[in-house]
Amino acid sequence: MRPANPTMPGTFQVDLRGLVALLSRHLYRSPDVYIRELLQNAVDAVAARRRFEPGVAGAVEIDVVEPGDGPPEVIVTDNGIGLTGTELVELLATIGRSSKRGELSRHRDYIGQFGIGLLACFLVADEITVVTRSAKDPDARALRWQGRADGTYDITPVESDLPAGTRVHLRARPGSEHRLSRGHVLRLTHRYGGLLPLPVRLGSTRVNDEPPPWELPALTQEQERENALSYARRVLDLDPLDAIPLHADGVxxxxFVLPYEPSPAARQDHRVYLRRMLLSESADRLLPDWAFFVRCVIDADDLRPNAARDGFVEDARLDAVREQLGRCIRDHLTDLARLWPSRLAGVVAMHHAGISALAVHDEQCLLLFADWLPVDTSLGRMTLGEHARRFGELRFVRRCDDFRRVAPIAAAQGRCVVNGGPANVSTLLDRLALLRPERKIVELDPTEVVDSFTDLSVAEQAEVADLVRLAESALWRHGVGVQVRAFAPTQMHATLVAPEGCRSRRQLGRAQSIVDGPVALGPASHLCLNFANAAVRELARQARQGRIMRVRRAVELLYVQALLLGHHPLRDREFSLLDEVVLDFVEDRG
Structure with missing residues (x-):
């Protein structure tokens, strides 16, 4: 009795035209990769033959035929291992069959998937012809494989003078003629194969006659550096601040230290090679995030290429290499600190943000580079090392707004206060205080600045008594007290002294006033009027003369001014107050 639902075996049918369209739109960034794939197949074939015949001298030859009455044709010939009839079927007719199987599976010298690689040629040609002779059998006949974009192919023995190796013929499809022109092929060959370790010629022109920059002969370390900088200028169109040798497992x-300051969030555009074949000129995620200030050129032996072969697969091996490359950069900067301090100063001046990001997580880096890191102070921008030499104890405020309030006063008094508000600065200072307690790094409470103000004499207190009374009556509804003291700079009328937490209370008050109306926060702040300022002394005189309304409005104006100069958030009542004061002065009331 037959089963009710018999199993019906079958195989998937592949629409080659659709697959090629998929490759062109989603896998490869450009049809130009066909040259890279042809070069890679040739290099892999030579490597395989050298396993079979160690003494063979590998070579790749490219010819471009440009007939006047037809499309151009590209011919790529190698003296590699060649293919047998069975291998032709397995590697070319079976899409996706890896060339790492069989003979190649025992070695790491190959990166190609021969079938997929050759399939890239259909991006520029409707027909591919491969003529090959296997080096494994001295009596092997030459075979011709002819594949078409409709998915059909045929294999036939041919009479050919081709020695062991492979020759690939491509004829440009309509619309791709420029991609197979001689000039374009020369540029692509030099771009992708310029560092390949075996001779590559286009006609009589040797394409890759220059070794990688890290293999150029150099008698001294300085000459090695100049070789690297020259390569960057010539090939990358970059004039770097410095060059850093990179070494990792198989890499x-x-x-190159960039001569400009990139955004930390900017994409890293690195030039990467896999066994001397260019994969990408815009690879990302090769270095730690903090190393955004360098651009690298690397050649890897063992990293796995992604499907498009324009970058590397994110795996544990790449993670390890990324960490090792980051260590190379850190060690080089360490050497600069000891041996070439002026060179390091130039690097840090341009890229202190990246160095600071590294120092936050690396104790050794912080200890080595702390003296070179620039900071903003009340007396101008300087390095931490310069600050230590000039002032000894380092006092800093943690927020930029606090720094803006205290900096003018501290500068007028000749005091150096460091702005700890920018990214990483406070964290670095906190860590440095623990690692180097002898540096005496302490956080400054902004209200401590008031301690340096000069108290008034008894006579001066009597002189400003009416001013204080009128000012307090004007500001009581704002929860602000009033005091009068003398301080520098004399051009400053007043400053708002806000204890820690007052700013957040004002922010809360502003939010609640929007929802529920005015909120009384209590006298948490004091407006400190500057008796050394001529305008304040004039206000005191007018207060004694009974100019009540004018004095009140002037004090309210000084209060709003102090809020703005101190970068305090304004509540609705203060916006209304400012409008009232301006209107009074315009109408000349009081």
């Missing part, structure tokens, strides 16, 4: 290369 070597160079990192």
């Amino acid at each position: 070597r290369g160079l990192a």
